[in-house]
Amino acid sequence: MWVPRSLGRSLSQLKSIGSGPFARQISAKIVNESSIEVQPEADGKPLVFPGIWLRDNCMCEDCFHGSSKSRKLDWDSFDTRIRPVSLRTDEQCQEVLVKWSDAHESRFALRWLKERSFEPDAQQKYLREFYRPTTRNWAGSEFQEIARHFSYEEVMAQDSVLMQWLQALAVYGVALLRGAPLDEGVVRRLADRVGFIRRTTYGEEFVVQAKPGAQNFAYLSLPLPLHTDLPYYEYKPSVNILHCVVQTDSPGGSNMLVDGFHVADLLRRDHPEDFERLSRVVIDWNDIGSEDGREFHNIWRAPVICLDAEGRCTRINHSVPQRDSHFNVPLEEVLPWYESYARFVRLAIADSHAFKTRPGDVLTFNNIRLLHGRTGYDDSKASPRYIVGAYLDWDIIYSRLRVLRKRLTASCQ
Ligand code: OGA
Ligand code: ZN
Ligand code: ZN
Numbered sequence: 136m137w138v139p140r141s142l143g144r145s146l147s148q149l150k151s152i153g154s155g156p157f158a159r160q161i162s163a164k165i166v167n168e169s170s171i172e173v174q175p176e177a178d179g180k181p182l183v184f185p186g187i188w189l190r191d192n193c194m195c196e197d198c199f200h201g202s203s204k205s206r207k208l209d210w211d212s213f214d215t216r217i218r219p220v221s222l223r224t225d226e227q228c229q230e231v232l233v234k235w236s237d238a239h240e241s242r243f244a245l246r247w248l249k250e251r252s253f254e255p256d257a258q259q260k261y262l263r264e265f266y267r268p269t270t271r272n273w274a275g276s277e278f279q280e281i282a283r284h285f286s287y288e289e290v291m292a293q294d295s296v297l298m299q300w301l302q303a304l305a306v307y308g309v310a311l312l313r314g315a316p317l318d319e320g321v322v323r324r325l326a327d328r329v330g331f332i333r334r335t336t337y338g339e340e341f342v343v344q345a346k347p348g349a350q351n352f353a354y355l356s357l358p359l360p361l362h363t364d365l366p367y368y369e370y371k372p373s374v375n376i377l378h379c380v381v382q383t384d385s386p387g388g389s390n391m392l393v394d395g396f397h398v399a400d401l402l403r404r405d406h407p408e409d410f411e412r413l414s415r416v417v418i419d420w421n422d423i424g425s426e427d428g429r430e431f432h433n434i435w436r437a438p439v440i441c442l443d444a445e446g447r448c449t450r451i452n453h454s455v456p457q458r459d460s461h462f463n464v465p466l467e468e469v470l471p472w473y474e475s476y477a478r479f480v481r482l483a484i485a486d487s488h489a490f491k492t493r494p495g496d497v498l499t500f501n502n503i504r505l506l507h508g509r510t511g512y513d514d515s516k517a518s519p520r521y522i523v524g525a526y527l528d529w530d531i532i533y534s535r536l537r538v539l540r541k542r543l544t545a546s547c548q
């Protein structure tokens with residue numbers, strides 16, 4: 136039965152008739168003439184949903200395209216003064232039915248509504264678990280504690296292990312796979328297991344080894360100071376995959392890692408002026424050269440510490456070789472910026488953790504959060520080093536993680 140507003144704006148079906156053993160009692164009422172308050176269970180907390188949002192999200196055939204899960208209602212004529220005029224609850228289907236001031240009717244499943252609750256705690260849970268896992272920033276001294284190891288074979292064969300690897304990567308920004316075969320196809324197979332490889336100027340898979348006439352600073356056996364890859368791209372590859380095929384017997388060739396978000400936290404706490412400057416002053420990053428006969432001239436301008444709308448660290452840019460000699464800032468900014476940057480770099484070096492990968496290890500890490508480097512090594516014929524690299528993008532990783540989570544943990548959304 137529809138309950139018009141004039142007859143009393145609430146309807147509670149406290150006795151469910153013929154509703155089966157598992158149907159719960161739900162009730163709903165119109166509040167402030169514009170919102171709907173749903174009481175999912177007799178003793179549960181009521182959930183309030185703005186009418187305008189419900190009307191915008193009507194899922195009838197006229198308003199919603201089911202197979203693409205896309206809104207198709209005509210927004211050019213959407214009336215923002217829309218009001219619910221009457222409500223009905225269907226215990227059997229666990230649905231709330233709404234009649235609108237434009238004579239349209241909509242139905243909303245209780246489960247769908249609960250998943251879209253406007254309660255701040257529920258929204259935080261969705262954002263911190265389903266949208267993107269909350270990062271756990273770490274100090275270099277905590278590396279052994281946070282570093283997760285997975286078997287390459289298990290990641291390739293078991294969805295639950297794939298999910299654990301990607302989750303660790305999202306939370307800690309680093310994870311190590313072990314026991315990979317020693318062929319050059321590993322990084323592509325791994326990228327394909329997640330989604331697809333991210334191509335850059337340097338190709339899809341790239342080989343890191345000391346090369347005569349190197350076009351990239353990494354392709355030397357010199358120490359490679361801490362850096363993020365491709366700071367000179369607006370759309371940076373987000374995750375590095377470095378597969379160790381051959382490791383040098385010489386004393387060097389270790390990887391260094393540091394959590395750039397942790398270093399930024401330290402700077403914000405102990406040197407707020409440096410933090411402010413590094414997150415404000417826009418730096419030119421560049422890479423000029425040619426690869427496979429194609430010339431490139433990449434430039435992107437961005438601060439060292441990039442913050443999101445809530446002031447949280449969202450990405451880090453740092454590279455000594457790839458910082459442009461063009462420095463488009465006011466003269467008076469130059470020296471203070473260098474001083475702040477030097478402090479950041481010194482903190483990062485002091486906090487970095489070094490370790491040497493072994494053949495069959497695949498080191499994966501967040502390129503827009505961690506800084507990474509490599510100690511120099513002696514590149515003689517007797518002790519070569521051969522690393523195959525590739526990149527993945529966070530969009531692809533997060534999407535895979537959500538799909539896995541929905542399938543493996545019966546989480547909804
Ligand atoms: C790079 C790099 C690390 C390594 O190529 O950018 O960081 O282990 N390489 O050689
Ligand atoms: Zn509709
Ligand atoms: Zn690098």
